[in-house]
Structures are given as structure tokens and as C-alpha cells.
Amino acid sequence: MCLRHALCITAVLLTTLNAAAARNAEEPAVGTANGLALTPPMGWNSYNKFACNIDEKIIRQEADAMVSSGMREAGYRYIVIDDCWQGARDRNGNIHPDPKRFASGVKALADYVHSRGLKFGIYSDAGEKTCGGRPGSRGYEYQDARQYAAWGVDYLKYDWCNTGTQDAQASYLTMSQALQASGRPILFSMCEWGNSKPWLWARNVGNLWRTTGDIYDAWEGINPNGYSIGMLNILDMQVGLAPFAGPGHWNDPDMLEVGNGGMTESEYKAHFSLWAMLAAPLISGNDLATMSEETKAILANQDVIAVDQDPLGTEADRVVKDGDYEVWARPIKGGGRAVVLLNRSTRPHDITVTWAELNYPDGLRAAVHDLWTHKDRTQAQGAFIASVEGHSVVMVTIKP
Numbered sequence: 001m002c003l004r005h006a007l008c009i010t011a012v013l014l015t016t017l018n019a020a021a022a023r024n025a026e027e028p029a030v031g032t033a034n035g036l037a038l039t040p041p042m043g044w045n046s047y048n049k050f051a052c053n054i055d056e057k058i059i060r061q062e063a064d065a066m067v068s069s070g071m072r073e074a075g076y077r078y079i080v081i082d083d084c085w086q087g088a089r090d091r092n093g094n095i096h097p098d099p100k101r102f103a104s105g106v107k108a109l110a111d112y113v114h115s116r117g118l119k120f121g122i123y124s125d126a127g128e129k130t131c132g133g134r135p136g137s138r139g140y141e142y143q144d145a146r147q148y149a150a151w152g153v154d155y156l157k158y159d160w161c162n163t164g165t166q167d168a169q170a171s172y173l174t175m176s177q178a179l180q181a182s183g184r185p186i187l188f189s190m191c192e193w194g195n196s197k198p199w200l201w202a203r204n205v206g207n208l209w210r211t212t213g214d215i216y217d218a219w220e221g222i223n224p225n226g227y228s229i230g231m232l233n234i235l236d237m238q239v240g241l242a243p244f245a246g247p248g249h250w251n252d253p254d255m256l257e258v259g260n261g262g263m264t265e266s267e268y269k270a271h272f273s274l275w276a277m278l279a280a281p282l283i284s285g286n287d288l289a290t291m292s293e294e295t296k297a298i299l300a301n302q303d304v305i306a307v308d309q310d311p312l313g314t315e316a317d318r319v320v321k322d323g324d325y326e327v328w329a330r331p332i333k334g335g336g337r338a339v340v341l342l343n344r345s346t347r348p349h350d351i352t353v354t355w356a357e358l359n360y361p362d363g364l365r366a367a368v369h370d371l372w373t374h375k376d377r378t379q380a381q382g383a384f385i386a387s388v389e390g391h392s393v394v395m396v397t398i399k400p
Contacts, residue, residue: 029169029170029172029173029201029202029204029205030173030204031173031176031177031202031203031204031205032180032204033203033204033248033249034176034179034180034185034186034187034188034207034248035185035248036185036186036187036188036207036248037187037207037208037247037248037249037250038247038248038313039247039308039309039310039311039313040208040250040279040280040281040282040308040309041077041078041155041187041189041207041208041281041282041283042075042076042077042078042281042282042283042305042308042309043076043077043078043079043080043119043121043155043281043282043283043284044062044066044071044076044078044079044080044283044284044285044288045080045082045121045157045255045283045284045285046058046059046062046080046081046082047082047083047255047285048215048217048255048256048257048260048285048286049260049285049286049287050287051084052083052084052132054081054082054084054085054101055100055101055102056101056102056103056104056109059079059081059109059113060109060112061289062079062287062288062289063079063112063113063116063118064116064289065288065289065291066079066116066118066288067116067117067118069288069291069296069300070296070300071284071288071296071299071300072116072117072118074299074300074302074305075282075305075309076282076284076299077118077119078118078119078120078121078154078155078187078283079113079118079119079120079121080120080121080122080123080155080157080283081121081122081123082123082157083123083125083130083131083132083134083159084098084101084130084132084134085097085098085101085102085106085122085123085134086098086124086130086134086135087099087102087134088135089135089140093140093143094143094147095135095140095143095144095147106122106151106153107150107151107152110151110152110153111152114152119154119155120152120153120154120155121153121154121155121156121157121187121189122148122151122153122155122156122157123156123157123158123159124136124137124144124156124157124158124159125137125138125158125159125160125161125162125163126138126158126159126160126163126166126168126171126172126175126192127159127160127161127162127163127164127166128162129161129162130159130161130162131159131161131162136159136161136162137158137175138163138166138171141174141175141178142178142181144178145175145178145179145181145182145186146178146182146183148179148182148184148186149182149183149184149186152184153184153186154184154185154186154187155186155187155189156175156179156186156187156188156189157189157191158172158175158188158189158190158191158206159191160191160192160193160195168192168195168196168198169196169201169202169205172190172192172198172202172205172206173205175188176188176205176206187207188205188206188207188208189206189207189208189209189252189281190202190205190206190208190209190210190252191210192209192210193210193212193213193214194209194210194211194212194213194237198210198211199211199241199244199245199251200244202249203244203249204249206249207248207249207250208249208250208251208252208281209249209250209251209252210252210253210254211237211238211241211251211252211253212229212233212234212237212253212254213227213228213229214227214228214229214254215228215229215230215231215234215253215254215255215257216228216229216230216231216233216257216262217257217260217261217262217263218230218231218262218263219231219232219263219267219391220232220233220344221233231257231263231267231270231271231274232344234253234254235253235274235278237253238251238253238278238315239317239318241315242314242315242316242317242330245278245279245313245314245315246313246314247311247313250279250280250281251278251279251280251315252280252281253275253278253280255281255283255284255285256271256272256275256282256283256284256285256286256299257271257285257286258271258272258284258285258286258295258298258299259284259286259287259291259292259295259298259299260285260286264391265294265298266389266391266392267391267392268295268298269298269372269392269393270342270391270392270393272298272299272301272304273304273340273371273372273393273395274328274340274342274393275308276304276305276307276308276338277307277308277315277316277328277329277330277338277340277395278315278316279308279310279313279314279315279316279330280308282299282305282308284299286299301371301372303369303371303372303374303397304371304372304395307330307332307338307371307395307397310330310332310333310338311333312331312332312333314330314331314332315330316328316329316330316338316340317329317330319353319357319358320351320353320357323345324343324344324345324349325341325342325343325344325345325349325351325388326341326342326344326351327339327340327341327342327351327352327353327357328340328342329353329357329358332397334399335399335400336366336397336398336399336400337358337360337397337398337399338371338395338396338397339353339358339384339395339396339397339398340393340394340395341353341386341388341393341394341395341396342388342393343388343389343390343391343392343393344391345390345391346390346391347390348387348388348389348390349387349388349390350385350386350387350388351385351386351388351394352383352384352385353383353384353385354382354383355381355382355383358398360400362381362382363381363382364381364382364400365379365380365381365400366379366380366381366384366398366399366400367379367398367399367400368380368384368396368397368398369396369397369399370394370395370396371395371396371397372394372395377396380398384396384398
């Protein structure tokens with residue numbers, strides 16, 4: 001859970017433009033890479049579907065479903081509990097789980113997740129309280145990190161609510177160093193919403209950092225709640241961020257909404273395709289235990305996942321913008337390109353990408369493979385053109 005306040009877009013844009021953020025961005029935080037997340041992490045997080053309505057039974061069910069559905073075999077590994085697992089701190093400052101919802105304790109739950117061949121993640125906040133009003137980690141960073149390590153935590157999502165006048169670089173660096181001092185490798189997911197432009201300074205602080213406010217389960221627009229935004233709104237905010245991503249440090253456009261009901265199947269395919277192109281963490285946010293076959297087919301598409309997990313770790317750029325018609329492209333291992341033709345309009349339209357836009361010579365002949373039909377298209381030379389349905393994508397690899 002991140003950014004629970006009104007007017008997300010305005011707040012983020014204004015904050016990133018203020019003088020303090022600009023000044024801080026010129027002086028990167030000093031951290032040490034932890035060697036984790038050499039490809040974007042894949043997993044599941046509780047918030048998008050369950051919000052604060054979580055307990056240990058739900059987490060165990062989702063871990064079981066990740067295995068039985070084939071998601072684990074598709075590459076998904078992390079089961080992450082978001083906000084509202086916390087109870088209170090004892091008189092020594094140690095954090096304890098909510099005794100009613102997590103009666104068996106976090107260690108027992110982590111052990112269960114590990115027994116399923118998965119990794120276990122948890123949530124905290126850099127402020128005194130989390131977004132849901134539970135105890136945050138401010139002033140307890142090293143103590144909490146040691147506790148997470150003792151519980152067997154593999155992944156920490158660290159939010160930014162109730163932080164007052166705290167400095168983002170200093171706050172995230174403190175927790176980063178605490179995690180590395182804990183004696184256990186713990187992937188660090190920074191959820192600061194992009195306010196202080198973490199892509200400029202967090203390369204050796206976190207393994208991933210949020211670039212925007214929260215996602216809204218919609219093709220486009222602002223949630224009536226005022227603080228979350230549609231998939232395309234978030235996509236637009238990724239333009240220009242590609243140079244800052246790579247193995248061990250990723251731009252994070254927020255979790256996946258695939259299967260939660262706010263978009264059509266074609267729109268969810270577009271959502272998943274574009275996140276893969278962005279080398280984004282693929283963190284599903286649906287109920288794995290009840291998902292449809294259509295949802296599973298999207299989330300487990302091995303051709304698309306292979307683009308996200310490509311070892312080059314190069315995030316896509318938008319190479320064509322023609323009104324509602326766009327082309328996003330990224331290099332992949334072996335000299336090929338992954339390409340998405342995106343139709344933001346409601347009507348079908350032919351969209352073209354030229355070899356010049358892919359940095360290929362015009363005379364080059366290349367094989368084109370469709371990642372959703374799983375079929376080869378006719379070999380192309382000089383350009384590739386396809387008819388794209390409204391609110392949809394065509395995603396291909398183009399290989400000489």
C-alpha cells in the first residue's frame with residue numbers, strides 16, 4: 001500500500017519539481033549493492049486485492065495457489081504481505097504481528113512459505129506509522145531488520161507515509177544499511193512514490209523504487225478516491241527513465257492489476273506486456289486461489305515473461321508517439337528487439353515500426369514472433385506493420 005492521499009498526480013509532479021528534491025538528487029546517497037534482483041523480481045503482494053483484510057490463512061492459501069496454479073513454475077517466487085500485519089511493539093521495542101490475524105507468528109508463516117519452494121516478503125514504513133496506521137520503523141530500523149532476518153524474511157517493501165520532514169535519501173539509506181547488517185540477504189523494495197526522483201540516487205540503496213503513485217485498476221484516469229491512477233497514466237510517467245534501470249536496480253511502476261476486474265482481457269494483456277517491456281517487477285495483485293484460466297494465461301505467458309527477465313536488463317523506450325498510437329522497444333539478448341505496438345484508442349489501427357526506430361539497417365531481414373499468439377509472422381525487411389485492436393497491443397520479438 002502506498003500514497004494514500006488525494007491528488008496523486010499533482011502531488012508527485014509538484015514535489016519532484018521543488019528545489020529541495022532537485023538539490024538532493026544531485027548528491028546521491030552512498031550505499032552498497034546487495035547483489036540481489038539481477039532480473040526483476042516476480043511474485044505476489046496482498047494489497048491490491050485484500051488491502052488490510054489479511055490474515056495468515058489467506059497468505060497460506062495464496063502460497064498454495066502460487067504452486068498449484070503453475071505460477072511458481074512460471075517464475076513467480078515472492079509471497080509478500082503488505083500493510084496491516086503489524087500488532088504493537090513490546091516494551092523493548094520489538095515489533096509483533098497482529099495476534100488475532102497472525103496467531104501462529106511471522107516465523108511460522110515464513111517457514112510455511114519457504115516449505116512451498118517460495119520466498120517470503122513483508123512490509124513496513126519509513127515513518128512512525130504505516131499508511132494503515134500500524135507501527136512504522138522510524139527509529140527502529142536496525143532492530144526491525146534484525147527481527148525480519150530472524151523470522152526468515154527475504155523481501156521488504158518500505159513505504160513513505162507519516163514521514164513528516166524526513167529526508168528520503170537518508171531514511172532509505174538507513175534501512176538499506178540495516179538490512180545489509182542483519183546477516184540475511186533481503187531484497188529492498190522502496191515505495192517512495194517517485195517524489196524525490198530515486199532513480200537518480202538509489203541505485204545502490206534499493207533493488208527497486210516506485211516511480212509514481214499507486215496504480216488504479218483501470219485503462220486510464222484517476223480513481224475517485226483521488227490518489228491512484230490508471231495504467232496508461234503510470235506508463236506515461238516512465239518515459240525517460242530507461243537509463244536508470246538495470247540488473248539489481250529497477251524502476252517500479254507499481255504492482256499488476258491483472259485479474260482484479262477493472263479492465264478487459266485485452267487491456268490486461270496490454271498491461272502485462274508493457275510492464276514486461278519496462279523490465280518492471282512482475283508482482284501480481286489478484287487472488288491467485290480463485291483466478292480464471294484467462295488471468296492465469298496472461299500472468300504465466302512464458303514468452304512475455306522472458307522479455308521482462310531478459311538478462312540484458314534493458315528497459316524499453318517509447319520510440320514512436322503518434323497520438324493514440326505508440327511503439328515501445330527494447331534490445332534483448334542475441335541482438336534482437338522486443339516491440340510493443342500500443343493502440344490507446346477504441347478503434348483498430350495499423351501501427352508501424354521502422355528498422356531505423358529499432359537501430360537496424362534498412363536492408364536487414366528479420367524473423368518476427370508474436371508473443372500472444374505464439375506464432376511466427378512473415379519475415380520483415382525495413383519495417384514491421386500490424387493491425388492493432390482498440391485498447392490493445394501487438395507484442396513481438398524481431399530477430400535478425
